[in-house]
Amino acid sequence: MRLKWISPLLLFAAALLVPSARSASLAPEPPFTQCPAVGQDTSCGILIVIDTDGSLRVFYDPSQGPYDGIEDTLVGVVNNSSKTVLSIPLYGGGDIFGFDGDGICGIDPNSDPNNPMPFDPRPAGCPFGPTGYEGPGVTLTPADAFTGTVSFGKGLAPGASAYFSLEDAIQTKCSPITGVPLIKQSNSKWSNVPLGGDPKLKLTIGSFGCYLTDVVMVINYYAGQLGLPFTTDPPTLNAWLKANKGYDKGGFIIPQAVLQYATNNGVTLSYRAVNHRDDFVTDSLVCSGQPPILLVGQPHWVTATGQTVTAGGFITYLVNDPGDPMVYPNDDTLEPWAFNYQGIDIYTTDPATPAGLYVFIHSPVDVYLTDPSGLREGVDPTTQTTYDEILGSFYRDASLVDDTMPASGDTSPHDKVLYIPHPDDGVFSVNAAGTGSGPYEIDFQAYDSAGALSTGPSFSGTASTSTRLKFSISYSSAPGSQLVVSLFGDLNGDGKIDCSDLAIVRASFGKKTGQKGFDPRADVNGDGIVNVLDLSIVAKLLPPGTVCP
């Protein structure tokens, strides 16, 4: 299981210790023989390398164009990590999962339409799956035309390789994007402007406004691409977000609010996220003219605009860094961050529903969510298990380093955000457990398919390591739907579990469904009778030290 959420300290340590950059001389050299000859290719056009830390790197063989000579790409994968990899998610700048029949085991579009023929040559043993794009042992599961999962059956063992094909002439090596304006959060016009979130935190654009400024750069870039006269700046977007619930209380900017702002100004965008380094995604975006925003450093956000090789021979990305160049020298590449990054936020013009579900966790609590189909996302601290089973979702520490003095290590609050893109309609559960002692708050927020906001109740209390909470979330993407959140054990719905909830069980104790005095709220386990099984469920959820009369 890939580590989805990493503490900032670990991120910093990883940035320092892991040799995350690849020098050009150490990059695998083509030909990439992990793929057999198919059509016009004699080997892989692209090689995805699963690196030692689980991140994805991508290498390109310029001599291998589309195997159909038009717009399909032969892709190899090699696992250089020490663990067996079950699957990798992929997102392309184009509709790489928009399969149309000309996979490596499909029909050669250059053949006579009256006598369609397969590719010559093609892999021995075709077909390997229902789409015709699969290689041996590979399953391709599109989520939509742009996003999907590549699965490797029982897993891709360390050192093993596989191959498959994707739509599009995927470009992973290209010229930089032009037209992405460089905007600095340290601009004296706005550096002292307070950001959203809890005012007591005293966050300013200059200190913690890197992501806000990156988003402004991206919106202005797309507005320019669309030929719109519209431009914005950090304080303007900040003011709109503050007025439209675009921040959580910890200062996290909610992407759906950004989408709404952009749409209001004629720039229709969609949002996706990748919560690990994935050069396939970054390269695909950069090469399709869609600048991704990268999570770097301790942490900090920058906007990638192209690829480059440094004077020292390191393959890296060109970036627009909103930080102060006096604080982050050499900030036009990823060099200040050991050539590494840990996540990608993607604002593109690709169509995608703005529907999304957020859980905001203000420590000391960790959570994991289970969706209606049983897939999980988040962290269960009781078993030290990290779940990363929902495509495109993340469980992320949203804190940012103080960009005015990053060496201090000062950050915005270590609030965590769990995000589920385009959630299924149905009931989700969220299990929360205390990771330490102190006050906690858990908030819920959702967006429907029209991008309309629905806010759930806020739950707060005092946590300890024995704190266990379970929430039920009823979500519908239908426009106008309202998020319904209930705390398991909170029988009277007052947002907390206390003696008044036990009193509800007592009032119905021994009663069965249909009997006078039966209160369905008291039948916590839903077995049709109120008894000690229900009583003990609520009893265990009471805060430490609770004594009930």
Add this chain to the structure above:
Amino acid sequence: MLRSRSAVLFSGFFLAALFPAAAFADAVLTVAPSAGTVANGSSFTADVNISNVADLYDYQFDLNFNPAVLQATAVLEGSFLTSGGATFFLPGTIDDSAGTIDFNADSLLTAISGVSGSGMLLEIEFSAIAPGSSAISIPDNSDLILQDSNGALLSAAAPVGGQVQVQGDTTAGVPEPSMRWLLTAALLACCILAGNNRLRRVPVEI
């Protein structure tokens, strides 16, 4: 309202003495004392004990008795579960016409460990209302639930009940010896004449 307890005249022996705790694989619920004799009109208590339990977090069970002989007046929490922390005790519902005390329950509070070992779960106050015999039993039914702190059901052996013998009415005072002889003779005569075998079995304190 609890009545003050009068002296209890118990005899017999305890099953627990015959079967040491270590002999049981499962937790055992036992009514104590297992047998006893009380005077009609008196009050007494019976305990429900548990032995050999591990990590008990909560329990629930019913109790049955003979309503023609006994009347339950109160159900009180025992000391076993409270030794583990704060509890939420629900005394069972007393039905003195049916002879039942249903849904006696108790649970620890908050996410803590359960209690292990042996001890008293609860005590029941009874009044002896008529001469006769009454079992005090815990039905081995679906209402009998023992759970550990993880919410897992704990296995329990068949509960061991108790038996109470209520002697003749003593609340009217102790008769004089001569009067007592006459009354006894008259009573025997009535029984013979009526051919009432049941009455002949009524224990009479001499």
